[in-house]
Each structure stands twice: as structure tokens, then as C-alpha cells.
Amino acid sequence: MTRRPITLTVNGRAETVLAEPRTHLADLLRGELLLTGTHIGCEHGVCGACTVEVDGAPARSCILHAGACEGSGIRTIEGFDADPVMAALREAFSAEHALQCGYCTPGMLVTARDIVLRLPEADEARVREELAGNLCRCTGYRGIVHAILRVLAERRAT
Amino acid sequence: MKPAAFDYARPADWPAALALLAGGARPMAGGQSLGPMLNLRLAQPERVADLRHLPGYAGVEVQGEAIRIGAGTTHAAIEDGAVPGRLGAILAGVARRIAYRPVRNRGTIGGSLAHADPAADWVAVLPAFPGHAVALGPYGERRIPLARFVTGVFETALAPGELLRAIELPVLPETARWSHWKFCRKPGEFSKATACLLALPDAPPRLVLAALDTAPLVIEDATGLDPAALVTSISDPWRRRLALTALRRVLEGAA
Numbered sequence A: 001m002t003r004r005p006i007t008l009t010v011n012g013r014a015e016t017v018l019a020e021p022r023t024h025l026a027d028l029l030r031g032e033l034l035l036t037g038t039h040i041g042c043e044h045g046v047c048g049a050c051t052v053e054v055d056g057a058p059a060r061s062c063i064l065h066a067g068a069c070e071g072s073g074i075r076t077i078e079g080f081d082a083d084p085v086m087a088a089l090r091e092a093f094s095a096e097h098a099l100q101c102g103y104c105t106p107g108m109l110v111t112a113r114d115i116v117l118r119l120p121e122a123d124e125a126r127v128r129e130e131l132a133g134n135l136c137r138c139t140g141y142r143g144i145v146h147a148i149l150r151v152l153a154e155r156r157a158t
Numbered sequence B: 001m002k003p004a005a006f007d008y009a010r011p012a013d014w015p016a017a018l019a020l021l022a023g024g025a026r027p028m029a030g031g032q033s034l035g036p037m038l039n040l041r042l043a044q045p046e047r048v049a050d051l052r053h054l055p056g057y058a059g060v061e062v063q064g065e066a067i068r069i070g071a072g073t074t075h076a077a078i079e080d081g082a083v084p085g086r087l088g089a090i091l092a093g094v095a096r097r098i099a100y101r102p103v104r105n106r107g108t109i110g111g112s113l114a115h116a117d118p119a120a121d122w123v124a125v126l127p128a129f130p131g132h133a134v135a136l137g138p139y140g141e142r143r144i145p146l147a148r149f150v151t152g153v154f155e156t157a158l159a160p161g162e163l164l165r166a167i168e169l170p171v172l173p174e175t176a177r178w179s180h181w182k183f184c185r186k187p188g189e190f191s192k193a194t195a196c197l198l199a200l201p202d203a204p205p206r207l208v209l210a211a212l213d214t215a216p217l218v219i220e221d222a223t224g225l226d227p228a229a230l231v232t233s234i235s236d237p238w239r240r241r242l243a244l245t246a247l248r249r250v251l252e253g254a255a
Helices: A025-032 A084-095 A105-118 A124-133 A142-157 B014-022 B034-039 B075-079 B085-095 B109-115 B121-128 B237-253
Strands: A004-010 A013-019 A051-054 A057-060 A073-075 B007-009 B026-028 B047-050 B060-063 B066-070 B132-137 B140-145 B150-152 B163-170 B177-183 B193-199 B206-210 B217-219
Touching: A013 A025, A025 A051, A051 A105, A057 A105, A084 A105, A084 A142, A105 A124, A105 A142, A124 A142, B014 B026, B014 B047, B014 B132, B014 B163, B075 B085, B075 B109, B085 B121, B085 B177, B109 B121, B109 B163, B121 B177, B121 B193, B121 B206, B177 B237, B193 B237, B206 B237
Parallel strands: A004 A073, B007 B047, B026 B047
Antiparallel strands: A004 A013, A051 A057, A051 A073, B060 B066, B066 B163, B132 B140, B132 B163, B177 B193, B193 B206, B206 B217
């Protein structure tokens, strides 16, 4: 199938890239736009490493194909530099040793930010339930859960 | 893990979607089941028709005593309360436990039901309700009782050329009793056994046993049901025990 122009907004910038309809969004971001912060793990929607924001809500970029992205607004991990919630999460991930190899981290952070904003009253059990779609093979999740709980507590205190 | 080449079409209206379907296109709702199947090359359609942008595909409308849920309504919208009243509370509880939030943000009630994976949540739950699936074909709409919509593993009562347009469910009284249990070793994974029971005032309790290797089992009147008798046809002992547990839990839960 021939490549066709796909127009989408990525991290606030309008982009037009040539892609086959079958190219998935994670490959499009990494290969065409050189946004390699989005990591590819399982490539069938299970591991969560490739989670990005699509039209304001987290989604798996590996099972979303280029054609379907036409006209969408995408925000990758590179697009959160100036975001205060993400800044607090980065601090907390560091303080709580919530990453080792870093492979799952971009997806974890996008999911974590969604938990913090959508579920401000979440307790540890809920955070663990909500994190079930993001696999980490290093940390045992303890640090990640604690980092998210730390940011939730900070925000409830202010 | 890359799909085979396919063409992509985004119909702007329903006649265009039906025409694409008639031409052999594979319909795609949220793509949260078809997407992985494309990557795994379990599905190799020549063309995908993306239904997401069709007018009125998503959304919930109260029509007198019925609630019409557009087939393209996402699990996340239902989780967040898009459906009002007692029915909405029941459906929100089911939606919250479908896969993971990033999947729920795109996956849809109609896509999941039409895909008819035997382990899927809406496949297991919707037959418990006295409602209809609304199919749209070249002739217009027709209604299929939800208890008879899924006919087998990945098989439905939709005829070739038909799309699932909406789900119609009754407004439920606050006194409606509901019980639902599914077994997953990890939150969000495919269920290994699901059962649910809906008891409306002045009506026999309806029970569904699902996540089987067949269509869901719908019991229109679960009064005096012997759970053990219902699971004898499940050959795998572990799955049989899980199904039995699911039945016992929902019967206890609704008591």
C-alpha cells in the first residue's frame, strides 16, 4: 500500500508525514518524527510502554494506526516538559526510585498523570489497579506506586 | 508485529459506511481488539472502514423508558457516568473493569459486542438485560434481542452488510438487583469465568454465564437454579470450577 500524507498535531505542532495506513502511531512518532521517548514493548496493547495522549486521553500508540490518527492531537512524553503535574511526577519518580532501566517509564508517567488528574482521592489499592496496564520488569512497582501516592498527597495538601 | 498492508477509509456518513462494508471492508470501532489482531496478523483485511467519526455513533440518549447507547460510546465514557440512573451505575461498574483505562478511552461497547470475543465483558453482561442490539443495514434498522445477539465464538446475529448501530436498554428501577463476578488473575486481563444476574421487581431473575468456549449461556429464569448442573458441559476441570464459583458468587451476591 502506498504512503499517503497524514496530518496530525504532535506536542502542539502541526505535522504532515507520509505513512502507510498500516504504520502504527508509535512507529510514526519514532521513525518519522524522531520522538524516541515513546517506547515500543509488546506491540499488541498489553504492556503500556507506548502509552501517549491522543486527543487528551491516554491511549496505546502501538495499536492505533496512521490512518486513524488523521486529524488527531498527540502528546508524547517529550510534550510534557512544561507540565506542572508531570514535573511533580518526575521528582517523585526520582525520589522513590520508581525506575531502573527506564523502558516502561514514559508510559508509566503518562498513565500516572492521568491517575493524578482523574482520581485525586485514589488510595494505594486504586493506584495499583489503575497501573495494571503498564508492565515494569525491574522495580516490582513499589517505587512507582509510592511516587504516584506522593504526588497525590502533595496535591491534596495544597 | 507489524500489520499486513491495508487500505484505510473513513466514511463520513452511514450510507458510505454500509457501502464500504458491502465492498468487503472490515469495520473498526475503537480498534482495541482489531488493532492487536492486525499487528499479530490474525486479521488481514484489504481495507478497514473506521466508524469512529460517523455522526451519532457515540452518545447516550434517553427515549422514554429506553436508553439508547450509541455503539461507538467508549467504555471510559460509560465508566465516567454517561448512562444515567441505576442502569448507568451498573454499567459503570462493569466498564471500570474492562482492560485498562488507555484501552477504555478508545474501546467501544458496540465494537466489543460485535467482535464477540467470548471473554469480553459486554458480551457477558448485556444478555442479562431485556434490551436490543440495533443493527443497521441497507434496508434500515432492525432490533435483535441482546440475549440472542452473540451466537458463538466471534459470531453474532448480524447479517453480512449490517453494522451494529446502538444498544437499547430499559431504564431500571432503583430496586433492580445486580450481581456480577469475573475471574482475572491480573486486573484487566481476559476473564476466565464471568457470571452476572439481574433481578427486576416482578420478573424472574436473569442470569448469564460467560467466558466459555461457546456463546454466553443465558438463563431467563434463574429461580432455584442448580449451579453444578449448569457447568457439566465444561470439560476442563479448572474452568469448570471457576464457572461454578462465578455462578455461586452471583447467586449469593444477588440474594
